[in-house]
């Protein structure tokens with residue numbers, strides 16, 4: 001049976017990317033000030049009801065990019081990419097770059113992303129025009145033939161990291177700095193006293209822990225912890241036009257659809273034999289099935305993919321599926337591929353393998369190699385599908401990334417700074433008050449809710 005200490009200065013709930021990164025960076029900050037971290041000093045205890053990487057971070061595709069239409073997201077991602085680069089080996093990070101390949105309807109917005117990347121010194125190349133885009137793609141892949149493409153944004157930084165290896169790397173670094181990671185312990189409630197809402201102790205399946213501060217990094221389980229904290233199930237959101245929308249549910253779920261084509265990862269190398277950038281294509285060209293030629297969609301659609309030795313194939317995904325039930329009725333456990341409800345269906349396999357064939361001739365007729373195994377998982381989204389990083393009940397810091405977050409390894413560093421009193425300008429646009437105040441992030445034309 002795992003045991004927990006009677007008291008800790010910081011209790012971190014969740015051993016995913018945010019909990020582990022926050023704990024590790026916090027330990028770094030405290031030690032830099034001469035504070036002893038660990039038993040006998042300032043205790044930072046990470047609790048996970050299952051184990052390191054048991055949530056979304058352990059099944060994520062692992063794509064790391066800057067490409068966001070929202071300036072605040074882009075600046076935050078630029079910081080996170082620099083954190084990945086700081087210790088690529090420990091985080092199993094592959095800096096192969098990232099490409100956003102788009103139709104005309106997204107041209108102007110992607111151009112503005114490029115311009116702002118230049119402004120913040122984030123290296124990228126922007127190609128405009130149908131012929132120019134095709135030529136650029138053919139210099140990478142001679143078999144490129146995606147249609148209705150009029151721009152290519154090639155980010156030279158970013159790439160992907162191996163999900164579990166990255167989490168184990170983070171956990172190892174955190175433990176080496178004195179962080180205690182306790183697996184198999186579930187948080188079941190919060191205590192407060194003396195007429196204050198501040199949390200004085202956390203109840204767990206292994207007993208109560210008195211604490212000074214709580215950090216919540218529970219990914220798809222945020223709805224249940226939010227309820228335990230007594231935070232509002234519904235909120236008012238002031239729209240961009242100034243209209244107030246009442247009774248908007250705080251959380252809703254979507255199902256991420258991902259899978260693997262069981263080819264040798266080398267199959268997807270570039271013309272000059274290198275590992276390619278992560279490819280993300282959106283297009284409004286009709287998509288037909290590579291199996292039987294039937295029309296799959298004639299609306300804007302998108303996919304992403306990369307060769308990945310960890311998944312042992314070409315791995316990627318497409319747009320998420322809506323999860324209809326109210327957040328309180330969604331069964332998050334068992335999570336990910338173990339879920340009886342939220343794994344991808346044959347429709348996804350047909351769509352995604354056809355989309356691969358749409359992009360590159362080498363994938364035509366390969367749909368039979370799609371790996372028929374449960375994959376995908378659900379994410380919990382905020383009303384505007386952007387993160388909330390904020391303090392609640394005086395001493396509870398909630399990191400709710402609205403499913404953007406494997407790539408956001410740097411958020412933990414910024415949160416650690418805020419925990420010791422250094423306010424972060426990069427986190428400020430993600431406060432909860434933005435909903436009531438109408439300071440919402442701009443919305444892009446992308447078919448994905450996270451672009």
Ligand SMILES: Cc1cc2nc3c(=O)[nH]c(=O)nc-3n(C[C@H](O)[C@H](O)[C@H](O)COP(=O)(O)OP(=O)(O)OC[C@H]3O[C@@H](n4cnc5c(N)ncnc54)[C@H](O)[C@@H]3O)c2cc1C
Nearest residue numbers: 014016017018049055056057061062063187219405406407
């Ligand atoms: C299929 C899929 C693919 C994705 N691909 C990408 C990608 O390519 N790039 C990207 O940037 N993002 C991606 N995401 C999103 C990203 O994975 C998540 O946003 C991110 O991992 C969330 O991290 P987290 O630390 O908040 O939560 P998690 O990694 O989910 O960790 C939360 C942890 O909290 C624990 N926990 C929950 N409740 C309790 C409790 N009561 N007590 C104790 N412990 C508890 C869980 O066991 C879990 O280990 C993907 C998501 C999915 C589902």
